Each structure stands twice: as structure tokens, then as C-alpha cells.
Amino acid sequence: MSFSWTRVGAIFHKELRDYRRNRFVLIFTMAFLPLVLVTVPTIQLFTISLSATNKALDTRVGLSLLYLLVIPAILPATLSAYSVVGEREQGTLEPVLITPIRREEFLVGKALAILLPTLVIAYAMFGIFLAGAALFAHPAVSSAVFERSHLLVQLLFAPLLAGWSIWVGIAISARASDVRVAQQLGVFASVPPLAIVALMSLNVITPSLPVALGLAAALLVVDGFGWRAVSAMFDRERLVTSRHT
């Protein structure tokens, strides 16, 4: 039996339906948290001193934009950390594993169901931020926000950071025995790539195009092979019996 996108789709649709009915996920994770993370940098834009030097202005804008990159890092981390251990705790994992589904299909279905809402929310929040900057910020601030490198970092790194958080979160979830621990570790594990992006946003690492592309390529490779690495950690026997074999 080969890789089946039908089975991937079954997991994907089930997950999206489950998110829609889960008020906590819908209200807190997918609405409240992103709104906080877009409100803070938007307010910051209006507090930037117009007498600041170009470098200081760029740093402040970079800091504001960094908040927006927290969305694709943190949001999937919490969702993916729940994905396996949460099903196990609810008793819904075993019935799924009893079907012909392969672990790769299960993991890809889970990952896509987290990636899609993450990107929709991350880009929507970025759009709100850009609209706020274009309409209400001082032209000097607005032009700093719309600088090409800032846009590139946001558009490029949102899916890549999300990919990292998803695979690390699922890996932790596949090995953890408690949802809360998995979510704490998942959020913690989403920090390293975010820290590098932060250093770029704050100009500690000069955010040149080659540096950004290099980092993006590295994340792409990690994301691309993430499902294989996580598949290897996905042990049906351990997940069903709660035993370390």
C-alpha cells in the first residue's frame, strides 16, 4: 500500500473540524493570542520618536515585526504539541492506528492541519499590521515598515518557522506522556530559530539577503526532512502501550 493522500485528507479535515468546535483553540489560540501579538507592535509604531536615527528607527520597526513572527512560531507549537499525546489521552489514537493509515500519512495530515490555519492567521495579522502602518503611521515609519527586507523576512520566515515548530512539537508530542509538559516543551523548542530571526530583525546579525536566504534554506531543509525524523520517533507500540521499548 502506497502513500495515500486520501488518508492524509481524512486526518486533515478531522483536525480542522475539531479546531472549529474547540472554543479554547478558536478563541484563545487562534484569535486572542494573534490579536495581542499584532496589537502590541502596531501600538509601538505610533510611539517611535520621529527624531530617532535611521538605524534606531529600523531597530524599532524590526522589533515590532518580530512580534508578528512569534505567531507562526508559537501558535503551531501549542497545537502540534497536543497532536499525538492529546489524542492518546483522549483514547482516540488507538482507533486511528488500527486503520491502514501509515505513520507518515498521519503525521503529514496533522502537520498540514496546523500549517494551514497558522499561515492564514500569520499573514492576516501581518496584513492588519501593514494596513495600520500605511494608514496611520508617520510616513518615515511607514516606509521603514514597507522596506523590502522586512517584507521578505515576514513572508519567507512565517511558513519556515511554522514548519520547525510543527515538527518539533509533533516529535515532542509523540514522546511525551502528558499534554501540559508537551506544550511547554513545544513552545520552548520553537524559540531557537526565532532567536536567530530576532537577531536579524534587531540588526545584530546584518540582515543581508544572503544571510536571510541561507537561514531560510537551512530551515527549509530541516522542515523538509522533519517528517522523516518525526516518523522514526513515532512508535505505535509505545504509543499504544505507554511502554518504553
Place this chain on the structure above:
Amino acid sequence: MTDEDGVVASDDDGGVHLSPDGERATPALVVDHLTKRFGDRVAFDDVSFEVGYGEVFGFLGPNGAGKTTIVRTLGTLLAPTSGSAKVAGIPLTAATGPQIRARISIMPELPGLYLRLTVAENLECFAGLYELHDSHERIATALRAVNLSDRANDPCGALSKGLRQRVGLARALLNDPAVLFLDEPTSGLDPVAAHEVHDLIAGLRERGVTIFLTTHRLEEAERLCDRVAILNTTLRQIGRPKELREQFFKRTLDVRVRAPLGEPAGVFAQLPGVEGWEQATSGAYVLTVSDPDTVAPGVARALVGAGADILSIVESRHSLEDVYLELMDEDAEAMRR
């Protein structure tokens, strides 16, 4: 149970259990010296049996006997430590897991439903996992089979435990499995809900579905199963419930008369078919007989001839539970030694 040609034969009616595709060659389940250990702990050891197509096979044993582990092993969730098996005609190996899982269904002890999703949405998800092309039709058929068509749009979280168990059963029927494993299907259900599940299983049996039922409800096994196996880490007994009862307990008649007999030996000892007798209480006697139906009239005549007032003559009924308890006693005794 398997003849020289490998045909799986029914023991009492002379019929043959065929595979769903009409093949006579292979049983639905062949388990050969299967063992599973978790480190030093033995879950089950050296278990061998066969189950024919269309058979309802009961697997009995106390908690921790290895029943669920066997189901999970045959369902390819756990790898056996040693031994071999064929499930729905497919050899049990790491590579054949998805193939086997496509041909079977397992209903775990807890149905494990997505509680925020409706009944239909739960089944749609699993129809996708089985890649069923006619999923709407299959879902409707499965819901009809468990009498839940009118609850299709209810969230599973709003259903009672018994109804959730029925949804679990509907989910297990979706892929029209060659072998249906039911792991403690009535565990935790009240008598009414358990009775409903029994009726559903009886209905599946009539439709010729091969069922592997693990339970520690002995009356459930006695009522539903063609054959039963009793497991306590190792396989202790296997056979039809009636055969097991006869194997463990002699057939007896309980005789009660109004006043104790003056000379009971004179009444019972010479009767044809009576192999032995003993006095249970005053006016109550237990007769070991070859065939209660043929012996009972002679006993009645002898008692009347001896001037006794007969209160009752009944065949002693030993249940599967008696067999089970006898075996568990033997195991406990062996442990003490």
C-alpha cells in the same frame, strides 16, 4: 478443526466456514505459538488457535491475562516476540501491517470517539482512512446496523456511554471487515445497554461476520460464542462451551424428596445409567448419570416404587463460569505450589 485439505470445518453441523471470497483453504485467523513479552514480563505465551470464517470466537480471561495484548498483536499494533500468525489470510509481519489493518476492524474497550464531532463526522473520518469510495452509503449502512440512523448529526459528546459504544461498533463495521475484533464491548455498560450490544453482536453473527470477542463476562461468551478459549497468559482451554462444561463436570441429576429415603442405595445403585450417588442434605441426592434425559424417568419410577414423595428431579446445570472458576482455581493452586 482443520482437516487434511486445510478446510475449516464446523464441528457439529458438518458445514464449512468459507472465507468471504468463497475460499475454503484458510481460516480467518491462524495463531501459531505466538508469544509477547514486554521486557521480563510475559503478556501471553505460546498461544495457538484457529478461527474459521463466520465463527464467533470468545477469548476469556481475568484482567491482565493478555487478551487485549493478543488483539493488539493480531491487529498489528504490537509486534510479537516469537511465533507466527495469519490474519484474514495474510501473514502477520511488519510489512503487511497496513494490508491486514485494511481487512480487519478492532473495537477497543473504550470507543475513542472525537467528542466534538458528530456521529457522521466521526464515521466520515474513518471512511477516509479506509479509502472507501462509497463512504456515504457505507456510513448509512453501518448506522442502520446499530440503529443509530436518527442520531447521525448528534455530537458524540452528547451521547450516552451505550450509544457511544454503538458508534464504535458502527465505525468497526465501515470497512466490512473479514475479522471483527471486539475488545470487552460491554465493559462499563449498564445491563440494558449491554443487552443492546449483545443483540447487535448476535445480529452480526447471523450475517456471518467473523467475530473475535474478548470478555470477562462469561454469560456473554456463553450466549454469543460458537467456541471459547480461556487464557491466563497461556491458553488454558479451548472448545465449545458445552464441551468444556462436559469436560470439567460430570452430568448429574439433583433429586429432592419430601422425606429422606430409608435405603437410598437400594433405590439408586441398581438403576441403569446411574454411575454413582451421594446424599447432599436430608431428602436431597445427587446422582452422577450417563445421560440425564434417559435416566430421569427410571429414577422417578424407582422413587415412586420406594414410596417416596418426589419434590423435583432436575439436571444440574454447570455454567461456563464454573469451568472458568475451576481453571482459575487450578492456576491459583499451581502458583501457591
